[in-house]
Amino acid sequence: MEPRTPSKLEKIMAAGHLGVTSEVGPPRGADGAEIEHKGHLIKDYVDAVNVTDNQTSVVRLCSLASCIRLKQMGIEPVLQMTTRDRNRIAMQSDILGAASFGIHNMLCLTGDHQTFGDHPMSANVFDLDSVQLIQTVKLMRDEGKLLSGFEMKVRPQIFIGAAENPFAGPNVELRALRLGKKIAAGAEFIQTQCIYNIPKFKEWMKIAVDKGYTDKAYIMAGITPFKSLGMARYMKTKVPGMDVPDNLIDRLKGVPKEKQAEEGIKMAIEMIQELKEVPGVRGFHIMAIEWEEKVPELVKGGGLYPRPQV
Amino acid sequence: MRLQYPTHIHIIKVPCTGRVDLFHLLQAFEQGADGVFVAGCLEGDCHYMHGNLFARKRVERAKDILAATGVGRDRVEMYNLSAGQGTRWAEICREFDERIKNLGPSPIRLAHDKKAA
Amino acid sequence: MIKATPKxxxxxxxxxxxxxxxxxxGCDGCVTVCEAGGMKEAKVLGSALRLYYTQAGKDHEVVETTITRQCDKEYLAELKDMVENADAVISIACGCGIQYLTEMYNDKIVFPGVDTHFMGINADRGIFEERCAGCGQCVLASTGGICPIARCSKRMLNGPCGGSEAGKCEISKDTPCGWHLIYERLEKLGQVDSFTKPVDPKNWRTSRDGGPRVIIREDLRKAEPQHGSAHS
Structure with missing residues (x-):
């Protein structure tokens, strides 16, 4: 695949390297320095950094402003955008604003329902869904048009990303079809939900390869290290769409409490090593939740360091 | 078996307590009753399957309405007993009569009396 | 039908x-079916209000009635004398009925006695479920007869989202995932192919977003007399 945008992430994967991204969750306050601090921690170990958009419907410093901060530090941002809080007018406007600052990657999401967050009483929008947001960005970039049909003089240059959860319902077949749907809509890279159930992920990848989806989009495997047994259990039971097999829980159980974090990192590194060999995997999306300082260790341990220069 | 129970309890017979609607209970209070209890068959023994269970729910709602209107939620109650439990019947009558006496006359009856005077 | 609950x-x-x-x-239409605003509920409310006024020592006159539909002025006209005789009206019809009654009797104060919720079905005695969001442009033909707008918490047209698990929505284990239902039905109908094509952004102008909606059906309107007919 030839790169179509100035995105560094796209260029790296187009050149045949495994791409590496990570994410930064903005603070629940106006402290911009916190984003910069987190950015510094991972800067040299990833190709681009996602910034979450009011993740789990909790109000946080906005993704766009955070992305601009990262960009000004010389870090390549991936603007996450959910359709929950903004209609097509606001989203297209934000896309143009992001492009004007040279933001060249976006992750298009529907977003968690607001019942999970700190404002469950709020109205939601959902004018578009994730697939339609992908279509919108593609239309803006490739045809230079807004959804209204208005033609722009300067088009946004954006490498279009989407998320997919191989482990959500109803079955792996449908989840693969939905991946296909996102790619048909225009998604060029896919960051998956955190992978713990490797056999199921491989099943999903196989369908993706067989259907030719992997020829059209870069699949980046989602990795989240366990910090503790408690976290693993929480992910298994409380987080929607998360599939944590018992053998992983048992492995953490077999380790004394003070060694569980270390074991969690070890397990994540082993996972990266194993997933590298899965046909169709073109990169990793490392989500070290409130544990950004561990990203360098994971990237090195996974044999993904140093990052290629393009 | 000559069982004694208070003579001022006015009995309204219905084929099944499922026939007792919410507004029947409220109307009794409107007409000056100090208390109303519904005596249904034992739970699980309703000839019409669920009549007494519906009655219990209506009594619960009547309690809420009586509380909200200042009449008092304790003036209405649901009891379950079988036709063979005469002793229990007399006991319930005495028990409920005692409760209502302790609560005193219903504010509705007092208001009616005041108007009549 | 419209579903409401007593306030x-x-x-x-x-x-x-x-x-x-x-x-x-009260109203003999939808609110009677969902047992929120029919004759029985009117009688209960009337009785409760009389109990309240009596114990509070206030003079009062509470009258209960119902009409066939509060969303039709012909039926609302039947209330004329009763409304005129009252200081205030409590309508226990749906929000439409309450407003139309207010429009008809504009100098009278009218209070709502119910909360109006949605258009739905009677799943069981006392269980009402939403089925239609009134978007004004029905998509059921392509979604296996299950509405993604009313039955997906995020009204997605390209679901299910990543929060769908074991057929349930991420908002609650008691809420079926609308898209799970759609997929199962499409599978049964052999129409899974239609699932693979992205559905374009919806035009919400026919929905609430377009502003207050009016339908004018010329075919149902009173005919204008035709000029120059043979018998003139």
Missing amino acids: PLEEIINYVKDFNKILVA
């Missing part, structure tokens, strides 16, 4: 506590 009695009492002559107006 808490305390709230209603608070509205009308300073009035003496009250009309409780």
Whole structure:
């Protein structure tokens, strides 16, 4: 695949390297320095950094402003955008604003329902869904048009990303079809939900390869290290769409409490090593939740360091 | 078996307590009753399957309405007993009569009396 | 049909506590079916209000009635004398009925006695479920007869989202995932292919987003007399 945008992430994967991204969750306050601090921690170990958009419907410093901060530090941002809080007018406007600052990657999401967050009483929008947001960005970039049909003089240059959860319902077949749907809509890279159930992920990848989806989009495997047994259990039971097999829980159980974090990192590194060999995997999306300082260790341990220069 | 129970309890017979609607209970209070209890068959023994269970729910709602209107939620109650439990019947009558006496006359009856005077 | 639930009695009492002559107006339509605003509910509310006024030592006159439909002015006209005789009206029809009654009797104060919720079905006695969001442009033909707008918490047209698990929505284990249902039905109908094509952004102008909606069906309107007919 030839790169179509100035995105560094796209260029790296187009050149045949495994791409590496990570994410930064903005603070629940106006402290911009916190984003910069987190950015510094991972800067040299990833190709681009996602910034979450009011993740789990909790109000946080906005993704766009955070992305601009990262960009000004010389870090390549991936603007996450959910359709929950903004209609097509606001989203297209934000896309143009992001492009004007040279933001060249976006992750298009529907977003968690607001019942999970700190404002469950709020109205939601959902004018578009994730697939339609992908279509919108593609239309803006490739045809230079807004959804209204208005033609722009300067088009946004954006490498279009989407998320997919191989482990959500109803079955792996449908989840693969939905991946296909996102790619048909225009998604060029896919960051998956955190992978713990490797056999199921491989099943999903196989369908993706067989259907030719992997020829059209870069699949980046989602990795989240366990910090503790408690976290693993929480992910298994409380987080929607998360599939944590018992053998992983048992492995953490077999380790004394003070060694569980270390074991969690070890397990994540082993996972990266194993997933590298899965046909169709073109990169990793490392989500070290409130544990950004561990990203360098994971990237090195996974044999993904140093990052290629393009 | 000559069982004694208070003579001022006015009995309204219905084929099944499922026939007792919410507004029947409220109307009794409107007409000056100090208390109303519904005596249904034992739970699980309703000839019409669920009549007494519906009655219990209506009594619960009547309690809420009586509380909200200042009449008092304790003036209405649901009891379950079988036709063979005469002793229990007399006991319930005495028990409920005692409760209502302790609560005193219903504010509705007092208001009616005041108007009549 | 439209689904409503009675407002808490305390709230209603608070509205009308300073009035003496009250009309409780029910409706024999939807609100009777969902047992929120029919004759039985009118009688209960009327009785409760009389109990309240009596114990509070206030003079009062509470009348209960219902009409066939509060969303038709022909039926609302039947209320004329009763409304005129009242200081305040509590309508226990749906939000449409309450408003139309207010429009008809504009100098009278009208209070709502129910909360109106949605258009739905009677799943079981006392269980009402939403089925239609009234978007004005039905998509059921392509979604296996299950509405993604009313039945997906995110009204997605390209679901299910990543929060769908074991057929349930991420908002609650008691809420079926609408898209799970759609997929199962499409599978049964052999139409899974239609699932693979992205559905374009919806035009929400026919929905609430387009502003207050009016339908004018010329075919149903009174015919204008035709000029120059043979018998003129």
